[in-house]
Amino acid sequence: MRKKLISMLLAASLLVTFTTACSPSAAAPGGKESAPETSTQGDPGQDKSVSFTDSAGRTVEVPANITRIAASGTMAQIVLFPLAADQFVGLAGKWDPSAQEYLDPKYANLPVLGQFYGKGDLNLEEIAKADPQIIIDIGDTKPSIAEDMDGIMNQVGIPTVHIGATTETMPEAYRTLGKLLNKEAEAEVLAQYCEEVFKKTEDIMAKVGEDSKANLLYCLGENGLNVLAKGSYHAEILDQISNNVAVVNDVSSKGNGNPVDMEQIVLWDPDVIVFAPDSIYSTVSGEKAWQEIKAIKNGKYYEVPLGPYNWMGNPPSVNRYIGMIWLTQLLYPEQAQYDLYQETARYYKLFYHSDLTEEQYKALVANSVFK
Numbered sequence: 001m002r003k004k005l006i007s008m009l010l011a012a013s014l015l016v017t018f019t020t021a022c023s024p025s026a027a028a029p030g031g032k033e034s035a036p037e038t039s040t041q042g043d044p045g046q047d048k049s050v051s052f053t054d055s056a057g058r059t060v061e062v063p064a065n066i067t068r069i070a071a072s073g074t075m076a077q078i079v080l081f082p083l084a085a086d087q088f089v090g091l092a093g094k095w096d097p098s099a100q101e102y103l104d105p106k107y108a109n110l111p112v113l114g115q116f117y118g119k120g121d122l123n124l125e126e127i128a129k130a131d132p133q134i135i136i137d138i139g140d141t142k143p144s145i146a147e148d149m150d151g152i153m154n155q156v157g158i159p160t161v162h163i164g165a166t167t168e169t170m171p172e173a174y175r176t177l178g179k180l181l182n183k184e185a186e187a188e189v190l191a192q193y194c195e196e197v198f199k200k201t202e203d204i205m206a207k208v209g210e211d212s213k214a215n216l217l218y219c220l221g222e223n224g225l226n227v228l229a230k231g232s233y234h235a236e237i238l239d240q241i242s243n244n245v246a247v248v249n250d251v252s253s254k255g256n257g258n259p260v261d262m263e264q265i266v267l268w269d270p271d272v273i274v275f276a277p278d279s280i281y282s283t284v285s286g287e288k289a290w291q292e293i294k295a296i297k298n299g300k301y302y303e304v305p306l307g308p309y310n311w312m313g314n315p316p317s318v319n320r321y322i323g324m325i326w327l328t329q330l331l332y333p334e335q336a337q338y339d340l341y342q343e344t345a346r347y348y349k350l351f352y353h354s355d356l357t358e359e360q361y362k363a364l365v366a367n368s369v370f371k
Contacts, residue, residue, distance in 0.1 A: 013121040019109045055164035062159045064134045072137035073115040075315040079138045082351040089130035099308035102354040135160040197321045204328050207335045212244035216242035217352045220276035226257040262289045277306035322347040
């Protein structure tokens with residue numbers, strides 16, 4: 001495998017420019033993964049492989065005992081981390097600087113391999129050095145995914161599989177990963193957690209009722225003038241938990257949302273505003289234009305916790321489960337009734353292998369719970 005990659009590097013400098021398989025869209029996962037069946041390939045001395053049918057309907061020969069993994073991008077990285085962190089040979093992208101507060105340095109200091117999608121910054125030389133046995137892509141199963149996966153696999157010479165996953169279907173994605181990685185018991189714990197949180201969120205919202213949902217706006221960008229529009233993939237949780245007032249034409253599927261102007265925000269006049277990390281939360285109260293808005297006048301504006309990922313998305317992955325807990329508790333405390341510290345500590349243990357202290361928790365939610 002390594003010789004093949006090195007020869008490719010010497011032969012040419014390749015650019016990988018696929019449209020992101022993990023980029024947000026509302027499509028549901030297509031196809032189902034089959035339980036692997038063992039088969040011996042080539043000479044008797046070679047390692048065994050198994051046939052795996054992924055969400056794109058592709059049957060790929062993968063190692064029966066996978067110990068070296070590369071993720072295709074940041075969404076796959078965050079899904080895989082709680083299950084297979086010790087099998088990572090590198091990172092799709094650098095952790096946010098806040099990660100060092102929660103992660104073991106052995107995970108933070110892995111080499112960066114780059115992404116097959118999004119930034120398109122795949123580093124073939126680093127891939128060759130890392131020598132993964134498999135590349136795993138997790139996310140939206142879009143129409144071109146089979147072609148994309150085959151193209152990647154043919155270029156890098158490494159088995160590449162896609163596992164479809166949305167917030168609702170993440171439990172099955174974990175169960176499939178458990179079969180693929182021979183970690184079914186560990187994967188089942190994660191699958192049940194995702195099912196539990198999703199079901200409880202549905203139950204809370206049933207008690208709240210459609211007519212009593214909070215009128216909410218999610219703002220991001222340096223000036224706060226980008227929004228996550230109703231109906232976008234990135235606004236999935238917002239739409240479930242609130243009345244997302246950001247109704248626009250040409251809904252963007254990108255993580256930076258739709259740009260709007262101040263006049264439009266004044267017209268929406270939400271009861272609650274949630275600002276993304278690194279937006280204008282800390283200065284918005286002093287901005288004259290924003291002072292006209294009900295949420296700002298009444299102090300009903302908050303900043304999404306960050307560390308090591310934004311709790312509401314970016315990437316829109318399993319970090320949204322702790323976001324569901326936080327936002328329902330924030331908006332509907334009578335119906336949610338979580339012990340938010342206990343729930344946050346539980347999430348960080350399961351998904352980041354981190355023992356979250358109460359002091360760390362208070363710092364995380366300083367602008368979203370204790371403001």
